[in-house]
Amino acid sequence: MDWHAYVELVGGPPDGQLLDVTGWTSEESAVGALLATDAGLFGPGGRSDYIPEPGGNGWYIWNGDTS
Template sequence: MDETEFMRGRVYGADHEDAAPRPGRTYAELVGGPLDGLLLDITGRGETDLREGIPLRTEIGRYGTGGRALYIPRPEDARRFDWHGDSP
Protein backbone atom coordinates (compact mmCIF):
# COMPACT_ATOMS: atom_id res chain seq x y z
CA MET A 1 0.00 0.00 0.00
CA ASP A 2 1.49 3.37 -0.97
CA GLU A 3 1.29 6.55 1.16
CA THR A 4 -1.59 8.05 -0.85
CA GLU A 5 -3.71 4.92 -0.45
CA PHE A 6 -2.84 4.74 3.26
CA MET A 7 -4.02 8.34 3.87
CA ARG A 8 -7.38 8.01 2.07
CA GLY A 9 -10.37 7.92 4.36
CA ARG A 10 -8.39 9.09 7.39
CA VAL A 11 -9.46 12.18 9.31
CA TYR A 12 -7.22 15.27 9.17
CA GLY A 13 -5.76 16.08 12.58
CA ALA A 14 -6.82 12.80 14.20
CA ASP A 15 -4.44 10.54 16.11
CA HIS A 16 -2.86 8.03 13.70
CA GLU A 17 -4.09 5.11 15.79
CA ASP A 18 -7.71 6.31 15.71
CA ALA A 19 -8.11 8.28 12.48
CA ALA A 20 -11.36 6.72 11.25
CA PRO A 21 -14.49 8.86 10.85
CA ARG A 22 -16.78 8.91 13.89
CA PRO A 23 -20.54 8.41 13.85
CA GLY A 24 -22.60 11.58 14.24
CA ARG A 25 -19.92 13.84 12.72
CA THR A 26 -19.98 15.57 9.31
CA TYR A 27 -16.96 15.27 7.04
CA ALA A 28 -15.76 16.83 3.80
CA GLU A 29 -13.23 15.18 1.49
CA LEU A 30 -10.04 17.16 0.79
CA VAL A 31 -9.28 17.06 -2.95
CA GLY A 32 -5.86 17.77 -4.44
CA GLY A 33 -2.77 19.22 -2.81
CA PRO A 34 -0.80 17.74 0.07
CA LEU A 35 -3.85 16.54 2.04
CA ASP A 36 -5.63 14.86 -0.89
CA GLY A 37 -7.93 12.08 0.21
CA LEU A 38 -8.10 13.04 3.89
CA LEU A 39 -11.42 13.81 5.52
CA LEU A 40 -11.99 17.10 7.33
CA ASP A 41 -14.40 17.15 10.27
CA ILE A 42 -16.66 20.12 9.51
CA THR A 43 -19.08 19.49 12.38
CA GLY A 44 -19.85 22.83 14.04
CA ARG A 45 -17.72 24.90 11.63
CA GLY A 46 -19.02 28.41 11.01
CA GLU A 47 -20.61 29.53 7.76
CA THR A 48 -17.55 31.67 6.95
CA ASP A 49 -15.25 28.61 7.02
CA LEU A 50 -17.71 26.63 4.96
CA ARG A 51 -18.00 29.43 2.40
CA GLU A 52 -14.49 30.95 2.23
CA GLY A 53 -12.30 27.96 3.01
CA ILE A 54 -9.99 26.70 5.70
CA PRO A 55 -6.17 26.96 5.93
CA LEU A 56 -4.93 23.66 7.36
CA ARG A 57 -1.50 23.14 8.93
CA THR A 58 0.65 20.60 7.16
CA GLU A 59 4.29 19.61 7.10
CA ILE A 60 4.04 18.03 3.67
CA GLY A 61 3.08 21.15 1.71
CA ARG A 62 5.31 23.56 -0.17
CA TYR A 63 6.46 25.38 2.97
CA GLY A 64 7.16 22.40 5.24
CA THR A 65 6.80 22.71 9.00
CA GLY A 66 4.42 25.54 9.89
CA GLY A 67 3.00 25.78 6.38
CA ARG A 68 -0.68 25.69 5.55
CA ALA A 69 -2.72 24.33 2.68
CA LEU A 70 -5.87 26.27 1.76
CA TYR A 71 -8.95 24.22 0.96
CA ILE A 72 -12.15 25.84 -0.32
CA PRO A 73 -15.52 24.07 -0.62
CA ARG A 74 -16.88 23.43 -4.08
CA PRO A 75 -19.90 25.64 -4.79
CA GLU A 76 -21.87 22.68 -6.14
CA ASP A 77 -20.76 20.19 -3.47
CA ALA A 78 -19.86 21.48 0.01
CA ARG A 79 -18.78 17.95 1.02
CA ARG A 80 -15.67 18.31 -1.17
CA PHE A 81 -13.02 20.96 -0.49
CA ASP A 82 -10.56 21.71 -3.30
CA TRP A 83 -6.94 22.70 -2.72
CA HIS A 84 -6.15 26.31 -3.67
CA GLY A 85 -2.46 26.52 -2.79
CA ASP A 86 -0.04 26.61 0.12
CA SER A 87 1.10 29.48 2.33
CA PRO A 88 3.86 29.88 4.91
Template sequence: MTEHTPRRIYGADHDDSDPYATTPGHDVELVGGPLDGQLLDVTALTPRSAYGPGGRADYEPRPGCATRWDWSGDVPW
Protein backbone atom coordinates in the same frame (compact mmCIF):
# COMPACT_ATOMS: atom_id res chain seq x y z
CA MET B 1 -18.38 -5.37 -4.61
CA THR B 2 -15.44 -3.14 -3.69
CA GLU B 3 -14.32 -3.18 -0.09
CA HIS B 4 -14.09 0.22 1.55
CA THR B 5 -11.21 0.94 3.88
CA PRO B 6 -12.25 3.47 6.52
CA ARG B 7 -10.33 6.73 6.45
CA ARG B 8 -9.13 8.45 9.58
CA ILE B 9 -10.57 11.90 10.22
CA TYR B 10 -7.76 14.45 9.79
CA GLY B 11 -6.89 15.99 13.15
CA ALA B 12 -8.50 13.23 15.24
CA ASP B 13 -6.70 12.72 18.53
CA HIS B 14 -4.53 9.61 18.73
CA ASP B 15 -6.44 8.49 21.83
CA ASP B 16 -9.84 9.10 20.20
CA SER B 17 -12.10 6.09 20.77
CA ASP B 18 -13.07 6.06 17.07
CA PRO B 19 -10.84 8.21 14.82
CA TYR B 20 -12.68 6.80 11.77
CA ALA B 21 -16.19 7.87 12.83
CA THR B 22 -17.77 10.12 10.24
CA THR B 23 -20.70 12.44 10.73
CA PRO B 24 -22.87 13.04 7.65
CA GLY B 25 -23.02 16.73 6.87
CA HIS B 26 -19.97 17.50 9.02
CA ASP B 27 -17.14 15.79 7.13
CA VAL B 28 -15.62 16.92 3.84
CA GLU B 29 -13.05 15.24 1.61
CA LEU B 30 -9.93 17.27 0.83
CA VAL B 31 -9.00 17.04 -2.86
CA GLY B 32 -5.53 17.70 -4.27
CA GLY B 33 -2.50 19.06 -2.51
CA PRO B 34 -0.73 17.46 0.44
CA LEU B 35 -3.90 16.28 2.20
CA ASP B 36 -5.57 14.70 -0.85
CA GLY B 37 -8.11 12.08 0.16
CA GLN B 38 -8.17 13.02 3.85
CA LEU B 39 -11.49 13.60 5.60
CA LEU B 40 -11.93 16.73 7.74
CA ASP B 41 -14.62 17.36 10.34
CA VAL B 42 -15.72 20.96 9.72
CA THR B 43 -18.15 21.12 12.65
CA ALA B 44 -16.07 23.55 14.71
CA LEU B 45 -13.91 24.95 11.91
CA THR B 46 -13.05 28.61 12.34
CA PRO B 47 -12.00 31.01 9.59
CA ARG B 48 -8.38 30.82 10.81
CA SER B 49 -8.34 27.00 10.43
CA ALA B 50 -9.15 24.16 12.76
CA TYR B 51 -5.88 24.40 14.68
CA GLY B 52 -5.08 28.13 14.65
CA PRO B 53 -2.64 30.05 12.48
CA GLY B 54 0.38 28.39 10.95
CA GLY B 55 -1.23 25.86 8.62
CA ARG B 56 0.45 25.31 5.28
CA ALA B 57 -2.31 24.06 2.97
CA ASP B 58 -5.40 26.05 2.02
CA TYR B 59 -8.59 24.29 0.91
CA GLU B 60 -11.87 25.84 -0.24
CA PRO B 61 -15.36 24.32 -0.66
CA ARG B 62 -15.94 23.09 -4.21
CA PRO B 63 -18.73 25.10 -5.87
CA GLY B 64 -21.85 22.95 -6.09
CA CYS B 65 -20.38 20.10 -4.00
CA ALA B 66 -20.43 20.75 -0.26
CA THR B 67 -18.72 17.45 0.60
CA ARG B 68 -15.47 18.10 -1.30
CA TRP B 69 -12.96 20.90 -0.75
CA ASP B 70 -10.27 21.65 -3.34
CA TRP B 71 -6.69 22.59 -2.59
CA SER B 72 -6.12 26.26 -3.46
CA GLY B 73 -2.42 26.43 -2.62
CA ASP B 74 0.07 26.67 0.17
CA VAL B 75 -0.29 29.25 2.92
CA PRO B 76 2.85 31.29 3.58
CA TRP B 77 4.29 31.13 7.07
Protein backbone atom coordinates in the same frame (compact mmCIF):
# COMPACT_ATOMS: atom_id res chain seq x y z
CA MET C 1 -26.57 9.41 18.80
CA ASP C 2 -23.69 11.76 18.09
CA TRP C 3 -23.09 12.65 14.45
CA HIS C 4 -20.22 14.28 12.66
CA ALA C 5 -20.00 16.17 9.36
CA TYR C 6 -16.99 15.70 7.11
CA VAL C 7 -15.67 17.11 3.84
CA GLU C 8 -13.11 15.36 1.64
CA LEU C 9 -9.88 17.20 0.83
CA VAL C 10 -9.04 17.04 -2.89
CA GLY C 11 -5.49 17.78 -4.08
CA GLY C 12 -2.53 19.12 -2.11
CA PRO C 13 -0.59 17.34 0.63
CA PRO C 14 -3.55 15.82 2.55
CA ASP C 15 -5.38 14.69 -0.61
CA GLY C 16 -8.13 12.18 0.17
CA GLN C 17 -8.28 12.87 3.90
CA LEU C 18 -11.49 13.84 5.64
CA LEU C 19 -11.83 17.10 7.55
CA ASP C 20 -14.27 17.14 10.47
CA VAL C 21 -16.45 20.24 10.06
CA THR C 22 -18.91 19.33 12.80
CA GLY C 23 -20.23 22.51 14.40
CA TRP C 24 -18.97 24.85 11.68
CA THR C 25 -21.37 27.63 10.76
CA SER C 26 -22.49 28.03 7.15
CA GLU C 27 -20.26 31.12 6.95
CA GLU C 28 -17.21 29.16 8.16
CA SER C 29 -17.96 26.32 5.74
CA ALA C 30 -18.29 28.77 2.83
CA VAL C 31 -14.77 30.13 3.44
CA GLY C 32 -12.99 26.77 3.52
CA ALA C 33 -9.97 25.88 5.61
CA LEU C 34 -6.32 26.84 6.05
CA LEU C 35 -4.66 23.68 7.36
CA ALA C 36 -1.24 23.26 8.94
CA THR C 37 0.92 20.74 7.06
CA ASP C 38 4.57 19.67 7.08
CA ALA C 39 4.30 18.20 3.59
CA GLY C 40 3.44 21.35 1.64
CA LEU C 41 5.55 23.76 -0.39
CA PHE C 42 6.78 25.60 2.72
CA GLY C 43 7.61 22.51 4.82
CA PRO C 44 7.10 22.47 8.60
CA GLY C 45 4.96 25.40 9.68
CA GLY C 46 3.38 25.81 6.24
CA ARG C 47 -0.31 25.72 5.49
CA SER C 48 -2.50 24.39 2.71
CA ASP C 49 -5.50 26.46 1.64
CA TYR C 50 -8.74 24.63 0.78
CA ILE C 51 -11.91 26.14 -0.67
CA PRO C 52 -15.34 24.55 -1.09
CA GLU C 53 -16.07 22.91 -4.43
CA PRO C 54 -18.86 24.84 -6.20
CA GLY C 55 -22.14 22.97 -5.96
CA GLY C 56 -21.78 21.87 -2.35
CA ASN C 57 -20.78 18.27 -3.03
CA GLY C 58 -18.79 17.87 0.20
CA TRP C 59 -15.30 18.45 -1.24
CA TYR C 60 -12.76 21.11 -0.39
CA ILE C 61 -10.38 21.73 -3.29
CA TRP C 62 -6.71 22.61 -2.76
CA ASN C 63 -6.07 26.28 -3.55
CA GLY C 64 -2.29 26.31 -2.92
CA ASP C 65 0.17 26.51 -0.05
CA THR C 66 1.25 29.46 2.08
CA SER C 67 3.81 30.08 4.79
